[in-house]
Amino acid sequence: MSTLELAKEKTVAENKKIENISGSEAVLKALLAENVKTIFGYPGGAIMPIYDALYDYTDRLNHILVRHEQGAIHAAQGFARSSGKTGVVFATSGPGATNLVTGLADAMIDSTPLVCITGQVFAHLLGTDAFQETDVINITTPVTKWNYQVTDATEIPSVLAKAFYIAGSGRPGPVLVDITKNAQLQKFDFEGYTKCKHIRSYRPKPIVRKEYIEQAAQLINAAEKPFVIFGQGVILGKAEKEFKDFIEKSGIPAAWTIMGMSAIPTDHPLGVGMLGMHGNYGPNVLTNECDVLIAIGMRFDDRVTGRLDKYAKQAKVIHFDIDPSEIDKNVRVSVPVWGDCKETLPILTGLIEKKTHTNWVARFNEFKKKEEEICIEPEMKPTGNVLSMAEVINLLNELTNGEAIIVTDVGQHQMVACRYAHFKQSKSNITSGGLGTMGFALPASIGAKLGAEERTVIAIAGDGGFQMTIQELGTIMQYGVNVKMLVLNNNFLGMVRQWQQLFNDKRYSFVDIQSPDFVAVAKGYHIDGQKVSERELLREALTTMLNHKGAYLLEVMVGKENNVFPMVPQGCSVAEIRLK
């Protein structure tokens, strides 16, 4: 070895400062190394050492104390979805960890990157039914992309590096790391934190195989009635621009899934609306008329496809996805393009001819006209005095100019908001799409605001869902999180009621839910608000909400028995969509 090399080795050794620290501190150092600034969590016995270490890190890490662990994980989801970064959650063992399960399932099905760190009882107590012991690893296995139990502090840096790498790469998803209390307390020689870049058994994205893209381009160039349907993959792949370039060059009309919404501006001339059960008329019907169906970063959920054996049977299907298990899962594909759409789309755009499909796009407009006549107009301008959800959203669009992040809960208001909300920027529509988790909106909006502080964040919830996580008003109060809460109250669990009306002979079984005085509850948390039910007052009320300094709750009373249409009834094909 030359003297130079020797000298070099020496400096490396000197730079590699070995510190003797606790496992808990190693956790926090790992978070800092991963550029984490915000943690959502709730302390408890088994995670106390980490919280004790956190006491000295409050200048570098912003910990948000929620009111329930479910609130923490939904907030982390909201954070991840608005910021494009990985959300981080702390929870204790036993009930703390089990309260995360709904959020994990939600993040799993909606591909949201999360790293959840749970405390666990001492390693020697594992399996003894110790106080607050639960088998977190096995409980969370089906709802995590990866999980791991740490019983030795020396593993912490490498396991967390792996956790962040897995959560955020490929098709993102939630990861859970369970750390026993002894490992949190254990002192060890910390040699620094190295980010994980490769796991031999895990390939987040493949090498793009150009021959498939060439086949896709051939089909697209020869197509007369091509139709693009896209999902959240475009947003997760940060490929909004690549996607826009593709549709603009090809001139192909594009419809979004609920998760893909906002990847292109909602008023884009080639954006023809939303797919699925309560999606737009044209995109649903014309799915069964197109000759080439180009699916990008979406997974053919049953709410999108309706009856599978009558779904796009006439079309050749091209499927772009980063997850090979999605290809051919529900719909038989003619050309699979496995890869990251940020890489595959530009290649495709380069291979296709510049075109306009004027007549074909006009077909969508014909359907749009009919939908407007039969569904949208009466919803936007109801004849009676009672407000409709659609007119509230419409007015909100006008006042926010489509610039706000809208976080919806689950149910009728969600479908109405997603049908009518305008978006100009990506990552603006945050909702529980796959799992349909009521109670998602309020905590997710807290995270969404912290993930995109410069933007207006509006949580829209129904009277049912809002009550499911209403305790998070406490979090909003404590941290002064500036979220606007819009409760669309129809005094019913509206979506279930709609189904009972349509399919169960109006047998309204347990859907007449009573609500507290939401404004008074908010007042109890020192959050301002008001309730309106008159049309004349709506504009002013929404303006007050948007202009208010800090959080604000606006409860709007809407028609009790309004329905969301169009609708693809369960068991029907997309072409059998009902307008009323």
Add this chain to the structure above:
Amino acid sequence: MKPEYTITVYTENQIGLLNRIAIIFSRRKINIESLNTSPSEIESVHRFTIVINETEDVVRKLCRQIEKQVEVLKAYYNNNEEIVWQELALYKVPTAVIAEKVKVERLLREYGARAVAIRNDYTVFETSGHREEIEGLIKALEPYGLIEFVRSARVAIIKDSEGFHKKLKEFESEEPGSNVIENEFLDKQDEVFMM
């Protein structure tokens, strides 16, 4: 009757992985006929052999879900023509019967059974082979007082496989060459697709 498929999974040796793989089947209410975990031709790489009765379409989708697990290197599925397989069985019979009945002795020889433990009161025989052969011997021994019987999971070798060494090298390199084909399924989508 749905056809029998043997799924071979190469994995890291990690606690909890068995569960991750097992729930892929149970979530879809698919019964695992036989499951074996063992080392593979490569140190540190584990090999699962799973037998199920399902259509090829379902098996292919299961393999993709298995492969999606972070610690799974690769999952293959094969029909019975494509593999060489064996199962092992142990039979416990009263020693007296074997000593007395010439027929039993002949039977055991016929089935290629081998005595692995001989005691005054009982003898344990071992045989290996395909399911039918093993089951044939149970039936044959039943009239003579079969005390205990146990059969192992299937172990199988894929006839066409070149082993996993080459594949592992590809997995270990951070930037595999452009000729690496990572998901063979994409190339052989077949007609067995059902909706």
